Amino acid sequence: MIEIERLQLYYGTFHALKDISLSIPEKRVTAFIGPSGCGKSTLLRTLNRMNDAIDGVRIEGKVEIQGQDIYAPDMEVETLRKRVGMVFQQPNPFPKSIYDNVAYGPRLHGKRKKAELDEIVEKSLRAASLWEEVRDVLKKSAWSLSGGQQQRLCIARALAVEPDILLMDESTSALDPISTNKIEELTRELSRNYTIVMVTHNMHQAARISDRTVFFLNGQVIEAADTETLFSNPADRRTEDYISGRFG
Amino acid sequence: MNLSYKEVKRDTAVQASKPFPKHRIEEWRGKAYVYVCILVLIVTIFSIVYFIAVRGLTPFVSGGVGVGEMLFGKVWDPDAEQPLYGALPFLYGSFATSLLAAAIAAPLGFCAAIFMTEMMPKLGRTVLQPAIELLAGIPSVVYGFVGLSVIVPFLRHTFPGQGIGIMAGSIVLSIMILPTVTTIATDALRSLPSGLKEGSYALGATRWQTISRIILPTTLPSLLTGIVLGIARAFGEALAVQMVIGNAPHIPDSLFESAATLTSIITLSMGNTTLGSAHNNALWSLALILLLMTFVFVFIVRLLERRAKR
Ligand SMILES: Nc1ncnc2c1ncn2[C@@H]1O[C@H](COP(=O)(O)OP(=O)(O)OP(=O)(O)O)[C@@H](O)[C@H]1O
Numbered sequence A: 001m002i003e004i005e006r007l008q009l010y011y012g013t014f015h016a017l018k019d020i021s022l023s024i025p026e027k028r029v030t031a032f033i034g035p036s037g038c039g040k041s042t043l044l045r046t047l048n049r050m051n052d053a054i055d056g057v058r059i060e061g062k063v064e065i066q067g068q069d070i071y072a073p074d075m076e077v078e079t080l081r082k083r084v085g086m087v088f089q090q091p092n093p094f095p096k097s098i099y100d101n102v103a104y105g106p107r108l109h110g111k112r113k114k115a116e117l118d119e120i121v122e123k124s125l126r127a128a129s130l131w132e133e134v135r136d137v138l139k140k141s142a143w144s145l146s147g148g149q150q151q152r153l154c155i156a157r158a159l160a161v162e163p164d165i166l167l168m169d170e171s172t173s174a175l176d177p178i179s180t181n182k183i184e185e186l187t188r189e190l191s192r193n194y195t196i197v198m199v200t201h202n203m204h205q206a207a208r209i210s211d212r213t214v215f216f217l218n219g220q221v222i223e224a225a226d227t228e229t230l231f232s233n234p235a236d237r238r239t240e241d242y243i244s245g246r247f248g
Numbered sequence B: 001m002n003l004s005y006k007e008v009k010r011d012t013a014v015q016a017s018k019p020f021p022k023h024r025i026e027e028w029r030g031k032a033y034v035y036v037c038i039l040v041l042i043v044t045i046f047s048i049v050y051f052i053a054v055r056g057l058t059p060f061v062s063g064g065v066g067v068g069e070m071l072f073g074k075v076w077d078p079d080a081e082q083p084l085y086g087a088l089p090f091l092y093g094s095f096a097t098s099l100l101a102a103a104i105a106a107p108l109g110f111c112a113a114i115f116m117t118e119m120m121p122k123l124g125r126t127v128l129q130p131a132i133e134l135l136a137g138i139p140s141v142v143y144g145f146v147g148l149s150v151i152v153p154f155l156r157h158t159f160p161g162q163g164i165g166i167m168a169g170s171i172v173l174s175i176m177i178l179p180t181v182t183t184i185a186t187d188a189l190r191s192l193p194s195g196l197k198e199g200s201y202a203l204g205a206t207r208w209q210t211i212s213r214i215i216l217p218t219t220l221p222s223l224l225t226g227i228v229l230g231i232a233r234a235f236g237e238a239l240a241v242q243m244v245i246g247n248a249p250h251i252p253d254s255l256f257e258s259a260a261t262l263t264s265i266i267t268l269s270m271g272n273t274t275l276g277s278a279h280n281n282a283l284w285s286l287a288l289i290l291l292l293m294t295f296v297f298v299f300i301v302r303l304l305e306r307r308a309k310r
């Protein structure tokens, strides 16, 4: 369970997230939708503190994961990111073998034994439904995989550190329809065990696979509701305009 | 000449009646100019290589010196009754100084590059990078002078020996090649796709883990290119080294003992010999060895570049 309370985020003087309060349910898929530049990625990246590295970012308010304030001074950002995995828009496998890509995270966090790593790699690749395709070529470079396979490898890589939450920022937008389909199915599958927060520009995708949908506009949450409700019976006029394609 | 293809064609059609349209002449003139420049360049390169090769091969062809004798002989005494042309001490000196210089400059250069790209990009771009690039513009005689008045006395006081020698030469050279190593490393680190770093951080890696496990391995071929270019530069540097190395033509027992390099012995002896004499030709053989080494370095750099592209 993620609780966001009165969150403000500034890029220098630019007020990018305005007074956001939101709760994201556990073991569900939550989709962020909204026009370009409205702050979806920014909010997603506050959840694993990827914005920390950007110069001039200032954050106020509270973000709690399982009751723990992730911006508290004693919070170790590495520990947080181990619990909150992220999959990016462009597949970004490391220039290493498929095996080493998946084993990268576990090795970072101190896992050394070959047998243990083998097991994690297989489990993660299976969970990302990539195992059957790569089981015989684990030593091959990850860059030799197709775009869709690379993205599933990145999902496997994120799962290998056993996170509770998975953030996906337009993770299918660089892929072909068939790969997109696979990853959508996978997302549904994973939501049984993981809390998933995804950003998407594809409203059909949000409607198809998310349980809850949050609509953003200009750095503000306009409406957050069950996906069915939000798409069939939006409470706010602006939401209705957006999902019916009148702007954005 | 920003005309698009279509416009050029239309232009030709309009002016086709005239014998030489203006742009045709311009085109021809431009082409001729480029070809002449290329020709001059090729002729220059070939004549240099040819000249060095002819002179440098004379001792082996007609001077009765064996290739093995030159490459592995330990005594260099061209003015003796029985002249000896053993260049091993100079080969040793050249390799030792340039490799040691690279060994000193590489870690410094990498750390500077990482500092400038990963830790303090702003300070790096505005202060550190211009400062390091400035090093590249300092003339070698100044390096030699500083080496002679600062590094040599320091070594003399700290280690046994005269202070002059391979160590002094290496330190001076390492500062001279630092800009090469740093600039190439910085460029490589800057051009690394940011997605790789983010991917690593997002898995809970610390900055150091990301540097050592992702950034360095990925940019390794480019980093090595920088080192090889640095070695090539060090190998060919004459003046600064000559000022601090001592120029004794023998293989030293320690790094703090007078030694000599291929370049230092050429610059030192060139003026004292007459063109065409056996001694002079032997110096050309040393120059030929330098030239061949340069080819080897260029070849290695090419190989590394091809690997970096993959
Ligand atoms: N590093 C940054 N520095 C300054 N401003 C930024 C930075 N990153 C994003 N912004 C600004 O913050 C706002 C929100 O950006 P964000 O990337 O969160 O939008 P988004 O909703 O994800 O858009 P898109 O759908 O196009 O990905 C934009 O106006 C953007 O210009």
Ligand SMILES: [Mg+2]
Pocket (backbone or CB within 6 Å): A040, A041, A042, A169, A199
């Ligand atoms: Mg975005």
